[in-house]
Amino acid sequence: MEKQAIGFIDSGVGGLTVVKEAMRQLPNESFYYVGDTARCPYGPRPAEQVLQFTWEMTNFLLHKDIKMLVIACNTATAVALEDIRKKLRIPVVGVILPGSRAAIKATQNNQVGIIGTEGTIKSRMYEKMMHEKDREVQVTPLACPKFVSLVESNEYQSAIAKKVVAETLTPLKNNHMDTLIMGCTHYPLLRPIIQNVMGDHVKLIDSGAETVSEVSTLLDYFHLAESSESKTKAERKFYTTGSKQMFHGIASEWLNMDHLEVEQIRLGTGL
Amino acid sequence: MEKQAIGFIDSGVGGLTVVKEAMRQLPNESFYYVGDTARCPYGPRPAEQVLQFTWEMTNFLLHKDIKMLVIACNTATAVALEDIRKKLRIPVVGVILPGSRAAIKATQNNQVGIIGTEGTIKSRMYEKMMHEKDREVQVTPLACPKFVSLVESNEYQSAIAKKVVAETLTPLKNNHMDTLIMGCTHYPLLRPIIQNVMGDHVKLIDSGAETVSEVSTLLDYFHLAESSESKTKAERKFYTTGSKQMFHGIASEWLNMDHLEVEQIRLGTGL
Structure with missing residues (x-):
């Protein structure tokens, strides 16, 4: 069989x-x-x-x-x-519930960021799932529309990728989040760059x-x-x-x- | 309701x-x-x-x-x-399957230790579960019959606890495991002592x-x-x-x- x-x-x-x-x-x-x-x-x-x-x-x-x-x-x-x-x-x-669960498990200060495509961020599904589980969690969402193409075009290790990621994530830099959900299964290929931009104190959650x-x-x-x-x-x-x-x-x-x-x-x- | x-x-x-x-x-x-x-x-x-x-x-x-x-x-x-x-x-x-799963997820070198009561270790359930999932994983079991009483008698932060844990875990010290399952829900109360004895390179899995x-x-x-x-x-x-x-x-x-x-x-x- x-x-x-x-x-x-x-x-x-x-x-x-x-x-x-x-x-x-x-x-x-x-x-x-x-x-x-x-x-x-x-x-x-x-x-x-x-x-x-x-x-x-x-x-x-x-x-x-x-x-x-x-x-x-x-x-x-x-x-x-x-x-x-x-x-x-x-x-x-x-992939959304497992990512939400892992973020709630990981965060120590209840400040969680979520990055994803426009569709995912607009759906507000991560925020909804996390708030249903724990109303104390504060969620900061950010759409990163350029990330998927960097991966699909096999440019995810390039200098241009570093520049795009750094620019896109700027709005999250002054936030006090200790956990960031990579809410798109393409993003783990950009993980080293994302980690470098966010700093080692931010725990990245690979929802996949x-x-x-x-x-x-x-x-x-x-x-x-x-x-x-x-x-x-x-x-x-x-x-x-x-x-x-x-x-x-x-x-x-x-x-x-x-x-x-x-x-x-x-x-x-x-x- | x-x-x-x-x-x-x-x-x-x-x-x-x-x-x-x-x-x-x-x-x-x-x-x-x-x-x-x-x-x-x-x-x-x-x-x-x-x-x-x-x-x-x-x-x-x-x-x-x-x-x-x-x-x-x-x-x-x-x-x-x-x-x-x-x-x-x-x-x-x-608690056995979640602990087994987490150990397989955590280990990088496929060398996993498991500590538990005599009953748990004798049952060989952790080894069985892990081998069913991944035959490459090598599992080293050790019964720690004295740990539960240390916790139940509220002595889990005492000097005697440190001595008992260090002595009991000696057989695991020269092993190359990178992951150790605390296969008894009492053991996380002894976590700081266990971590100290095993060293920071060993990831402790809290099966609970x-x-x-x-x-x-x-x-x-x-x-x-x-x-x-x-x-x-x-x-x-x-x-x-x-x-x-x-x-x-x-x-x-x-x-x-x-x-x-x-x-x-x-x-x-x-x-």
């Missing part, structure tokens, strides 16, 4: 930061990943379009008999999580990495986890709507994998 | 380390806590007796209409979690604190979480089978609460 995989969906390559952590913490699990690189970024798009695109990725993976779905994209989580969770029988996990703890909890709770005893090998398959070469370049470097199975797919009618 | 509480059970005061973290991360939730102080420690007891005692605490809390049960005791988790989970309709959470992340995940997943919008105040009630004064002393200091509602109760027929 083949292993059932966990499905990951993202607007592009950002969700690979979640997959990287999942590969480390859940080495026995098989993963299928869909990156909608051709239509990335989702951040500036209207909600109904994000919902539609997210469903297209979801339906693609449902045909592959996944056992759990991870919406590894903050913009898509903000818009589509509740709708998809209601309609699917398998567990569906987003935190999501893996939630995935692991639910796999165990619903008895869906693969054991090390399993004889079949864990599979990892990657699908992109954009350039296979570009995706392969970023993914193989970020995941430190030479042999990466990447396939180009078409979603919806617009492609 | 009254809030439904989350129930915590432990062999004594150790589970208070879980409640402390729960109060911080889940301030809107009500908690009932049962510490079976009169029959503590559970570690050296036969499994069937631990199972019986754990069911007695569970049944006491079920009469109080709890919405979730946390077995905040490693010994009881190792013996009773599966049985109780099978028979209860509410979610039941133990990690359990709170799992509790929060399941509260959200099953739509059981209390919102900050709720008008009713969160309740915290403590029940002990032993000395009310002794329990109050440790609990009020550890939880930093002056007004603590503690009630002495009888469980089973032996008391």
Whole structure:
């Protein structure tokens, strides 16, 4: 019998930061990943379009008999999580709640910052989730519309990235936050630069990495986890709507994998 | 309408380390806590007796209409979690899986130590859980039978505690572990001493604190979480089978609460 995989969906390559952590913490699990690189970024798009695109990725993976779905994209989580969770029988996990929870766990002074795409910040989902859990937490949001493109264009280690990040984060510099949520799965690729700009006293929360703890909890709770005893090998398959070469370049470097199975797919009618 | 509480059970005061973290991360939730102080420690007891005692605490809390049960005791988790989970309709959470998960997340060199009571170490549950998740992890277990009494007798900051901890942990000192699971909810009260003996390069995992992340995940997943919008105040009630004064002393200091509602109760027929 083949292993059932966990499905990951993202607007592009950002969700690979979640997959990287999942590969480390859940080495026995098989993963299928869909990156909608051709239509990335989702951040500036209207909600109904994000919902539609997210469903297209979801339906693609449902045909592959996944056992759990991870919406590894903050913009898509903000818009589509509740709708998809209601309609699917398998567990569906987003990245916003795990990030919110980790921030509440980490902060000592109840001052938390949140950076994300325009869509995520406008949705105010992180603030809502955190305030529902703890009304004392003060949240400072900041949209960083230029960050995703730096990553998708593979420029996330460049001098221009350093300049853009420093300029964008300036409004947060005089704030007393001790915790900053990277509320976009693309941002951990910019982590060294973000940490450098914010200073070592600010704890960065990688909402994607935190999501893996939630995935692991639910796999165990619903008895869906693969054991090390399993004889079949864990599979990892990657699908992109954009350039296979570009995706392969970023993914193989970020995941430190030479042999990466990447396939180009078409979603919806617009492609 | 009254809030439904989350129930915590432990062999004594150790589970208070879980409640402390729960109060911080889940301030809107009500908690009932049962510490079976009169029959503590559970570690050296036969499994069937631990199972019986754990069911007695569970049944006491079920009469109080709890919405979730946390077995905040490693010994009881190792013996009773599966049985109780099978028979209860509410979610039941133990401390071993969250601790195992956090250790796998934390270790960089796949060398993990685990300290606990004789019962927990003999059950080999931590090793089993970690190996099921990741066969590469090397686990070094050590039973520390003297630690629980140091805490229950309120001597956990004493010179004798320092001596006992240093002597007990000697076998772990030449090991290359970078992560050590405190696999007993009493041990976080000894944390500063344990950290000092092991050195700063060893990351201590508080399995109880990690359990709170799992509790929060399941509260959200099953739509059981209390919102900050709720008008009713969160309740915290403590029940002990032993000395009310002794329990109050440790609990009020550890939880930093002056007004603590503690009630002495009888469980089973032996008391």
